[in-house]
Amino acid sequence: VSRLEGAARAAAGLARQILDYSRDAADTQGRADLRTCVEEVAALMRHSLDPRIEVRVDAGAGAAPVPLAPGRVQQILMNLCCNARDAMPAGGVLELGVRVHGSEATLRVRDTGMGMTEEVRRRIFQPFFTTKEPGHGTGLGLAVCREIVAAAGGAIRVESAPGQGTLFEIHLPLAAAEAAPAEPLPEAEAAGGHTILVVDDEPLIRMVAERFLERAGFRVVAAENGEQALDLLRREGQRIDLVLLDLTMPGMRGPQVVAALRAFLPDLPVVITSGYSEQSVTQATWAHEVQGFLAKPFDRKSLLAAIARALAGA
Ligand SMILES: Nc1ncnc2c1ncn2[C@@H]1O[C@H](COP(=O)(O)OP(=O)(O)OP(=O)(O)O)[C@@H](O)[C@H]1O
Ligand SMILES: [Mg+2]
Incomplete structure (x- = not known):
């Protein structure tokens, strides 16, 4: 049942x-x-x-x-x-x-x-x-x-x-040949040109997070598993300001990814997303290694709030 x-x-x-x-x-x-x-x-x-x-x-x-x-x-x-x-x-x-x-x-x-x-x-x-x-x-x-x-x-x-x-x-x-550039949203200011790395094996979740974040003025890069994310962070970790990381993925799981990236990016803010309850996640031994938790499914507001909190704390 x-x-x-x-x-x-x-x-x-x-x-x-x-x-x-x-x-x-x-x-x-x-x-x-x-x-x-x-x-x-x-x-x-x-x-x-x-x-x-x-x-x-x-x-x-x-x-x-x-x-x-x-x-x-x-x-x-x-x-x-x-x-x-x-x-x-x-x-x-x-x-x-x-x-x-x-x-x-x-x-x-x-x-x-x-x-x-x-x-x-x-x-x-x-x-x-x-x-x-x-x-x-x-x-x-x-x-x-x-x-x-x-x-x-x-x-x-x-x-x-x-x-x-x-x-x-x-x-x-067909769209008119020259469209006026879209009006920047007021939230774009809060995003402050930050770049977020979204890591999730579920394409739909990646897409939803990407759209919410881009609309709010963030730059977004995405990875579909932990290995890919670490690769990206090793190459261009300097231009990533925060990682939105799925807890359970095939291959490397979220906590393993956090442990690995801490070796070379000790201060990079990480927000964990998970379908598990916040309590079970915050009680985990590695919880002090991350700067936020976001329960899935998330809506636009809770996503932006969790990111803003983690960025402010960093
Ligand atoms: N290419 C296709 N070939 C055969 N059946 C299809 C095809 N596309 C859609 N269908 C039928 O239409 C139904 C509705 O499709 P729809 O995309 O709206 O929902 P879904 O795929 O069942 O679920 P969701 O897209 O929400 O995950 C499907 O369940 C399937 O029966
Ligand atoms: Mg479908």
């Missing part, structure tokens, strides 16, 4: 976080090059997907600017790609494409996976509709995608049949 409860809590927490994130960014004007975003996400996918999934990109040439913040385009792409991955448990082809025609750009994500029945296809954009195991899907991915696309004045359509794979096509208006 407790495992089920845990999974349900994790799912609910993630759902809250995504909705929070999506509301947070929905009013943000932005500008992204679809081609750059597609290349970036494709590179990420090539690194993280089962090698039996072949990632193909057909992004054409030249820019494809759309009126969305890059983080939102990444969010859309990540969800479509993760859905495609889930539909191809035995491997297949994931194809990403960008086309520009007239005053419109089209983003295509195609997979050769299991496809969907008509009945499923009709419901995929409903919030909380999922066919995945509890704890594996919140059913919010496509609902959020559609919301983002609609906010930018675009549309999303899908073609799929059982055993025939799936094609998602997103139509977006």
Whole structure:
């Protein structure tokens, strides 16, 4: 029973976080090059997907600017790609494409996976509709995608049949050639040009933290495991002002990473993020080595507060 409860809590927490994130960014004007975003996400996918999934990109040439913040385009792409991955448990082809025609750009994500029945296809954009195991899907991915696309004045359509794979096509208006630079947010001052290293094995958490922090005026670099984080800190530790570090990751765990980095960066502030209770973490033997604790799932406010506290104490 407790495992089920845990999974349900994790799912609910993630759902809250995504909705929070999506509301947070929905009013943000932005500008992204679809081609750059597609290349970036494709590179990420090539690194993280089962090698039996072949990632193909057909992004054409030249820019494809759309009126969305890059983080939102990444969010859309990540969800479509993760859905495609889930539909191809035995491997297949994931194809990403960008086309520009007239005053419109089209983003295509195609997979050769299991496809969907008509009945499923009709419901995929409903919030909380999922066919995945509890704890594996919140059913919010496509609902959020559609919301983002609609906010930018675009549309999303899908073609799929059982055993025939799936094609998602997103139509977006092209952004005006020269967009005014975004207004700096008042919080940017507090961020004071600080650079935060975000370390988490969960791409969604990394993305959420990155967006919250960037929007608040921080510079952000990310690592997906402890080894990568230490590598980065050894090379450019001097320009990192704080580490936001996940407690439980495959490979090196948070406390091991802290112990290792203390050898060469004794004063670098570290904030631990964890789904465990604050009490169980602060009672740990290594707790005095870190400058803060943040319970997952976190919202924008608690994240910025924990970072501000740790930076102030440093
Ligand atoms: N490429 C695809 N191939 C087959 N089925 C898909 C594909 N994309 C989405 N679906 C179906 O649509 C449902 C809803 O997708 P959606 O992204 O909204 O939620 P999810 O992936 O289940 O959960 P979440 O994205 O919140 O982790 C999925 O559970 C799946 O049944
Ligand atoms: Mg999904």
